[in-house]
Amino acid sequence: MTTFIHEVLQTLKANKEIIANLTFVLPSKRAGVFLKNNIPHVYQQTVFSPEILSIEEFTSNLSQLKPISNVELLFEFYTVYKELTKPSEQDSFESFSKWAQVIIQDFNEIDRYLIPQEDILNYLSAIQDINHWSQQENKSDFIKKYLAFWNKLLEYYNHFTETLIHKGIGYQGLIYREAVNNIESYIQTNTDKKLVFLGFNALNKAEETIIQELLQNELAEIYWDIETSYLNNPLHDAGLFVKQYKQNWSYFKANPFNWVSNNYTQEKEISVYGVPKNVGQAKQIGSILNTLISNRGNLDKTAIVLGDEGLLLPVLNSLPSTVNALNITMGLPLSSVPLATLFERLFYLHKDSNSNYYYKDIIAILSHQNISPLFEINPKTKITEIVNTIQQNNLVYLNTAQLKELSEPFTEIIEVLFGTWDNEANKALKQTKKLIFLIKNNLDNKKYDNLLHLEYLYRFNELFNELSRLHATYPHLKNVQTLFEVYKNLLSSETLDFKGEPLQGLQVMGMLESRVLDFETVIISSVNEGVLPSGKSNNSFIPFDVKLQYNLPTYKEKDAVYSYHFYRLIQRAKQVHILYNTEADVLNGGEKSRLITQLELEGIHTITHKLVLPDVSLSKPTLHHIYKTPNVLERLKDIANKGFSPSSLTNYIRNPIDFYNQKVLKIGEYDEVEETIAANTLGNVIHNTLEDFYKPLEGKQLTVDHVKHMKTLVDTTVTNHFKAFYKQGDITKGKNLIVYEIAKRYINNFLNLEIEELQNGNKINIVAIESENKVLIDLKELDFPVYLTGKVDRVDQYNGITRIIDYKTGKVLQNQVEVIDWEDLTTDYAKYSKSFQVLCYAYAMFKDRKVNLPLEAGVISFKNLSSGFLKFAKKESTYDRNKNTLIYNDTLQFFETELKKLILEICNLEMDFVEKEIE
Template identity: 65%
Template sequence: MTTFIFDVLKDLQNSHVNFSKTTFILPSKRAGIFLKHQLPKVIQQTIFSPQIISIEEFVEDLSLLKSVSNTELIFEFYNTYKALTEQEHLDTFESFSKWAQVLLQDFNEIDRYLIPQEKIFNYLSAIQDLKHWSLEDNKTDLVKNYLSFWNKLYKYYHHFSTNLLEKNIGYQGLIYREAVNNLESYIQNNPEKQHVFLGFNALNSAEETIIQELLQNDLAKIYWDIDAVFMDKPQHDAALFTRQHKTNWPYFKNNTFNWITQNYSKEKNISIYGIPKNIGQAKYVGELLNGLQKTNSSLQNTAVVLGDESLLIPVLNSLPKSIESLNITMGFPLKSIPLASLFESLFHLHKTTSNSFYYKDVVNIISHQFIRPLFHIENTDYASKIIEPIDANNIVYLNTSRLIEISNNNANTIIDLLFSNWATSIDNALNNCTELILNIKNYLDNDKQSNLLSLEYLYRFNELFNELRRLNVKHPHLYDISSLYGVYKELLSTETLDFQGEPLQGLQIMGMLESRVLDFETVIITSVNEGVLPSGKSNNSFIPFDVKLENNLPTYKEKDAVYTYHFYRILQRAKNIYILYNTEADVLTGGEKSRFITQLELEGVHNINHQIITPHVPIVENKLNIVKKTDALKNQIITLAEEGFSPSSLTSYIRNPIDFYYQKILKIKEHDDVEETVAANTLGTVVHNTLEDFYKPLIGQFLTIEIIKSLKLQIEEIVTYHFKNEYKEGDITKGKNLIIFEIAKRYVSNFLDLEINSLKEGNKIKIIAIEAENEVSINIPELNFPVRLKGKVDRVEEYNGTTRIIDYKTGGVQQNEVEIVNWEDLNTDYKKYSKSFQVLAYAYMMLASKQIELPVEAGIISFKNLSSGLLKFGKKDSTFSRNKDQLITQETIENFLVQLKALIIEICNPEMDFIEKEV
């Protein structure tokens, strides 16, 4: 296939143009590389290379101004704003930067399209005045300030542009306007210089003026790249601008219009694939390239055009490993680099002025992949030594001095850099960032070869912070971390880490704008969805739609036409075209399939293969986890049996044998995270410990109303003590924790009230034991090793002569949860019978250790169901029977013992593996 660039060079050669004295002007620098590569294919002799530049470079040369970054323009504009705005109405730099971005964009458009500035700004001011009741005498201060802002727009523009011109710098629009002003002088000074413009489409008024003036003075040629199919259809937006140029430019009344080609209607293989989600598209790009490699191993003359450039990383991760040559025309966004997340976290932490930091923010920073190694000092991991006490002591908020205290003064330097002196001044914050980068570099330098990419990240971020420092020195408008963060984000969003590669070899990956002027035989275009291609309506401007129309400024229609041209132009000479779109409409990242796809299908020029691709989803069988009982595991079980099974460990096995294996055999505990809100188990422990403190001194005594009343006076003190003991440094003085603290006091108070009411009714209560430790041996002939059962009973009392074993539960328990019908169910249904199992186990241990005698009662006191009193264990004859035996007799113990032994034999059986239960 021949390319547009080759055709242009061939035509110039046939016209006997002197290439060495010609300046080629293209829409992008990228196209210039391809043009230089094509020159040797046309010119056979050695020549001096022509000048090849982008339109931005050409206009900058014409204007004699230097282009500056958008961030620096915001700082310069704030100087103007401060000079023209009263102090009492002055916005902070942070607030100003939000609306100034939009206004600068409008300045840019007004200048690029050569609109008379004073006229349009006065027009805008008049419109706002009409909207806000210009005839009203009593305008509010808000309306006055609002109208004052619009009245100053021209003053802002004039002061700002004058200031920039004095410094010989400018934004794009100002550079274009100055270029037009200098055009006559340029033509006079370069009467023989030839220019070739190629591949242009949508031109602003300044560009049109420059190009037409050069054409009229026979100093230029221009080559358009448009197809007859588009030109011949007035409704086709791909040729919207080209038709206007052909019709409106006087030059084309007497000169040839180069060119209207016939490439689009040639035979093409067009395949359209609807694929769910963006990642699905990236993966399918890899599959397509894998297939294309079979016919073109180098993938030369193949391009992947990313409609949504955020797909770059997923696409790179999906490329076949067999691809050897690859060129990426877009840079890797600096905001996607891991180091960006570190500075994001630091700015987030410091942008609010506070002396204390939220523990999750602190842990997040200390644990960061670039920071954690800095806490490794003299073979000690001080990051862990800081994080563990935070978790263990429930420290929700902490300051720098507390961090240094926790680390025992061993990591002061890095702690200071991360957490100290950020808010004191912008210079300190920037110094901390720079020092942090140097500290990370010193660590990475220990193994340079393994850390080359990370060192490149650091270098780019060092450049970024140097630029921030320069801007802050030159324009001291930043007064707090929040405003610094705003500028940092603005710079970060525009910075990229450039890939290195051979620009003319192998597979090309590019954005839609990079494809301008370039032609490829095989093209894969991704994200062809509404909202992406085209990008849809957006009105990021202070200029109303009707004013834009009146002044011939571009609206969303022209913006859509630009996308239409780029999309169709890349299809013109391609032979194999693969168009991918996301079938899952997402209003944030793009809607349904693009109108471009529908247009392709309806225009009837090509046969199109349209398919919906669904990813292959493997059938994953839900296999229950099985742990084989190896010899080593059997020995661990024997050790556990000898140490003693607790009722809770046995019920854990009933619930799920795998949980029992993890917790009791492997000793794996859940990580103790910081309890920001008091957990249920902490509340239970506080209540249990409070009642233990109250009742332990009363063992062997009969309770009296006076004793219980005296205990009620101590509730506040004892509950507070145990909260501090269990909840460590967690705050119980506000929020949910205060409510839970009050609930704990209420639980204890209500329990004591229950005791008082029972004593008033004439019941005699004697405390036999509190938190009674039990450990007994169980004789199981089937096992050739000793087995023990151990546990702690919350309370044993004598109630009107009957011994009662009581277990406290702070959660809600109902009577039916401590009743059984069939003894066999104890070992099978954890949800229904775990509480019955526990109280029976406590009763058996107390009897086996001869601390009590039969008959006894055993049950649960539920603090959420205190009105029901003791919920006694009961054996019923049938599910629907109302009669139940609530006394635990020898027969009860023997029946329970059968189930207990069967359960322990199952746990210890070497032939029965630990098999996970379905939840």
């Protein structure tokens, strides 16, 4: 394959051009590297290198203006805006920046295409007047201000451009317009120079004017890279611009048009892959590269061109390990570096002048990979201690003083992170710079392990230095929110550049970096509508019809640009792999691109289509299987000696692995901050409140006066218990206040039910409250003692019948405390766990000789209080209405049989802990 650059150099050599006297002007700097590399291959002797410039460098030299960043342009424009606008009508910089960027972009287009500024800006003003409010006799102040803004556009433009030219700086369009103004002077003073333009396609009016003037004065040559197949096709967008130049430029009426080639029609191997999602495309690229390496042994003259540059990291992570030479033309966006999330969190934390910070924001910052090492003490970290304290005390909001108290001896770091910024940009910049140096000092301790992190930090230091410079130069950064907007603007344009060999091995680049370059094998990703081409995006105040009238580019021209780049990549390639996302995504492109369909309809090449799907064969999940070792048995002996509780046994019934984790391994549940009062906290408060009320009445008969007195204590008792369990959590507002009121309502409703029972003539004697039991279970099969423990919420005598009562704050129905087959008690958790628990309490209390038979056991459900006391019942069948609610000796014997079977299963070394499938 002979590349376009190589062909141009051969032609210049054949024409006896002295290359050292030439100046090459290219669409991009990247192409200059390949041009310089090709010179020795063509001339094969020692020569002086020619001057090689990008078009931006050439026009900047011609205009004597230096390009500046978009952010600095905004600051310059805001200075002009404030000078021309009454203080009472001025927008803040934050509001200004939202519309000013679009205005600057429109100024840029107007200048690039050499549109008379006065004509188009006055025209826009007149359109606004006609379209909106010219028919209204009495215009509101808002309408007057709106129209005044449009009327001032020309004044803004004139002052803005004059200010920039005076300072020797400019945006791209202004640089181009000034370059056109200076072209005559350049021609007169550079008669001995010769320029070579190559690889251009879509030229703006300024570029056209400059190049034509130089051609007419025989100071330049231009070499196009265009194909016969789309130059001669009036409907083919890839040749849209070059066709116009060939037809309209007077230079080509007397001079040859270089060049039109037929590379595109030569035989090519084109494969199109439909792949779901972006990660799928990245993995498929890795698979294609593996095949190429297997067939060729290297990836020279191979390029990956990313239609969506957001695919860079997934593609890099998917490259085969056998890729030994790699060059990445595009930079890694600084916004994707881990440090970016840290500074973003800090800005969000401080952009409001709140002195209290939300605990999740605090934990996220303290746990960040660049912050947590700052709190290390020997091998431990203080962060764990701080987080535990926050969680245990339900500290939803904390201030800096509280954090310092929790963080001794790291108060300096806490001050840097959480010391208030007072909504001042200057203070925010000082604090962020302090933080950067704190992190740097920590990374320097293990410098060679942290080189990449130090590079990240250095780039952020540069970014904040630039913010500090802008803040010192322009007095527009008044608050943290404005600083944050400027920070985000700067961050979006900053990249980390990769180092690589630009002329060897695999090349990874974006679509624009591929200009003028040729590769034998090309892999193009994200060839979807909305990506390639980008579609009808319109970030402009200039209406579509006005753009047409003044020959400004519209989405039609933008589509043609993408079409040209796409076809130019293919025209000299021998092997082409095109990937598109099969999953329609409104934000990131829809169906496959029209460019793929166009390739198919042309019928020039045979195209192989492949639909690539990930292997999603479902494998049956493997259930955990824990063998009972002698160590496990020793732990079970300890548990048995302390006593199996009803809840631990039902936990085993539900899933043996949960029992193993919680009881054998002693893995507790993760203790989170309760922003909203949890169900277990609500239950504990209700249980403890009722214990306070009824404990003093043990051994006494309950009276209406007793209960009425309890009602007067509900508020204070519930509040005290919430404070004990919920620590420093706030129960005075929001959902917590609702839960607090629900707790009081539950207790009052329960006490009302008690009063009703007593007023109906029922006698209630309180036997025991929160009665703790521990009884030995006679298991001859085991050589160690086994106990059953349990705390019973309430035991009373109701009209002479002993009742064992378990309080439940959740909803329980009567059928959940009924059993048909005894064997079901230890197999079906969902249906029979409540029955199992109350029978455990009855069994333990009877064995402990605290109650006599017969008795009743059951549940009082606070969410189902209208059903009263839900008694355990034994039924013969589902439809049996003759429920036996009294518990006799035979009832407990049947239960004991099932209980012993369950405990023997738990303690049997031959029966492993096997996970249950939870539906």
